Each structure stands twice: as structure tokens, then as C-alpha cells.
Amino acid sequence: MFTDEHLYSIALRKCSNIGDINFYKLVNAVGSAREVWSFPKRELAKILGIGNRTLHEIGSGEALQFAEKELKFCENHSIHIRLRHRAELPVLLNECEDAPAILYQKGDLQPYRKSFSMVGTRNMTSYGKGFVHDFFQHIRKSGIISVSGLALGVDTEVHEQSLKEQIPTVAVLAHGFHTIYPSKNRKLAERILEHNGVLLSEFNSSQKPDRENFIQRNRIVAGLSEAIIVVETAFGGGSVSTVGFANTYNREVYALPGKINDKYSQGCNMVIAQNKARIIGTVTDLVEELGLDDRSGLMEPLFPKSELRRQMTEDQKIIYNIIVENPYISLDEIAGKTSSASHKILSQLLELELSGLIKALSGRQYTANP
Secondary structure, eight states, X not given: OOOHHHHHHHHHHHSTTOXXXXXXXXXXXXXXXXXXXXXXXXXXXXXHOOOHHXXXXXXXXXXXXXXXXXXXXXXXXXXXXXXXXXXXXXXHHHTSTTOOSXXXXXSOOOTTSOEEEEEOOSSXXXXXXXXXXXXXXXXXXXXXXXXXXXXXTHHHHHHHHHHXXXXXXXXXXXXXXXXXXXXXXXXXXXXXHHTTOEEEEXXXXXXXOOHHHHHHHHHHHHHTOSEEEEOOOOTTOHHHHHHHHHHHTTOEEEEOOOOXXXXXXXXXXXXXXXXXXXXXXXXXXXXXXXXXXXXXXXXXXXXOHHHHHHTOOHHHHHHHHHHHHSTTEEHHHHHHHHTXXXXXXXXXXXXXXHTTSEEEETXXXXXXXX
């Protein structure tokens, strides 16, 4: 059952220049969306210093009529409306400064279960698909919720594997509930709802899957979970923006490394090299770090360390041994001990990190993995 607060919240969010942050400030200052709607314009201007166009729209009949139609749409399509200023968002998402003022929802959330987000390219390779399959095999008894974006490629595989292993899954949309994009995933969206999953969107029924909406959607994917896993992505891929949001929200980020000349591993390798994500060395280690360990079926390492050590070049062996003997050593200190310029050994350090033999820390420090 919807209330006047739902009505006025939709109308207020529809106004120009009233984004999620300004909405939250206005409602907190005045008391409710309904009170903002009838508040003296001069006083509203003092709160945010908003312009005349926005002030004119607040209280307008046009915005209110739109909100009335939106409520009818939600009623007819069994859509729940969650309001941030009423503390109705998922707890982790609510912590984010730019959390959506309004969240539209189909299906029932299970707020007390742990969740993780997994994202990646639409052009997933067999390498990425194999990793996703192995990961879900390992967590099928963990009682966790998965989160992704219903896009083709990695997102689709995440939702499909979740359904296969009977893990509830959350799909975050980049448009309103009047459509499903991509259309190929319409049946998948229906199956998610049929199997105790959830569809979420901050967009009302007038908003199409425009390009900018996907980046905006990614912050919700990042905000919903304590940990974000990036499977495969190219330079500039949408998943890189998800990593940025996750870092801002102080979430744990993990990325699957790959060959440096593989296009859809380059984004993962980049965020690892920039210390924006932790490297995934083995499925087992990742599952343990996420607290989802199931000892009934341990996976073999993706990169066995004994074999990797044998494959190191002579230069890599020298650098690796220096790091083993000097835990938490800095880049400059390594350069000094090898009598090489810092920029000349960065590629060797990246190869060692991608192999899971060393770990890069903040401040350009390095330590050997056990």
C-alpha cells in the first residue's frame, strides 16, 4: 500500500536538479517529501541555494500528475517502492552518500543474508566462464546472495549459475520496469523472480536504458555488497567504474588476472596494478577470504605456485627473492637492491603479482604470498 510520502517523493525526485543527494538534504532539513512540496520557496532556496527553475517545479501539478501515474504503474505491476529517507534501503546501500532516494523493487529481498557482487564484460571468454562456474560450485551451500546487472556476458552467467545452484540473485536494472534490457534476458528476469530473486531499479517507468544509466546503475551494484568480484573487463569497460564506486564505498574488490595481451583481462590487470583490486590467485583462497569456505570440495589452484616459481625468468627470481627476504619492501628499495630504475622493474613486479607470488600493498610496497 502506497502513501502520500511515496507520491511526493516521486514528484520531488522528478524535478530538475533534484538528484539523490539534494533530495536527501532537502527531506532531512524539512522533515518529509510532502512537507518539502509545500514549503515556502524562499526557505527552500536557503537550504541548497537551488535555482528558480527547480523552485518553480517543486509544487507543480505536472510533477504530481507524473507521480500519480507512476504509483498506478507500480500497483499494477506489483512493484515495491523503497525510500532512503525512511531507512528502507538495504543496509549496505544506505551507507553510501549517493544512494538512490527511491528504489523500485520486484520480488522480496532477504536483508539478513550476506551478498557479493560479480561483474564483467559482455564479451566473456571461456576463461571467465570457467572461473564463474568453479566459483559457484564452491559456494552453493553458503547461503549467500549474488548481485549483478542482468547484462549479457558475465552478468548473465552470474544469474544463470545462481539459479542453477539455487542461490538467490539480485539483478540491478539500468532502466524502469516498463521494459527489460537486453530483451534476450527477459525470460531470465522472470526466472529470477520465480526462484526467490529480486529485480531492483532506481529508474521510474519513463526512463529508458540510456548509456549514462549503466554507469549510474553500477554504483548500486557496488553499494549492495561487501565484496565485488571483477571477472573480465577491457580498458574502459563498465566494470572499471564499478571498481571505482566500490573503492569509494570502502568495499573489498577482487579481480581475476589474465594474460597481458588478452583484451578482456587488461582492465582487471590494470586495477590490480593500481592497487584498486586484490588479485585472485585461487578459487579456494577467494572463497576463504569471503568467508564462504566449504571444506567438502576444495578446488585446485588456478595457478599452482610451485609451477609458477619454476617458470620465473632470472630477473623475476632476483626480484622475488628480494621481496621474500624483505617483507613490505618499497619499489624504490627494490630498485636500489637490483641497481635498476623503478620504471624498468614495474613490469616484472606486475607479472609476479598476476602469478599470485607477491602482493602489492598501499604506498607501492610489496610482500611475498605464502
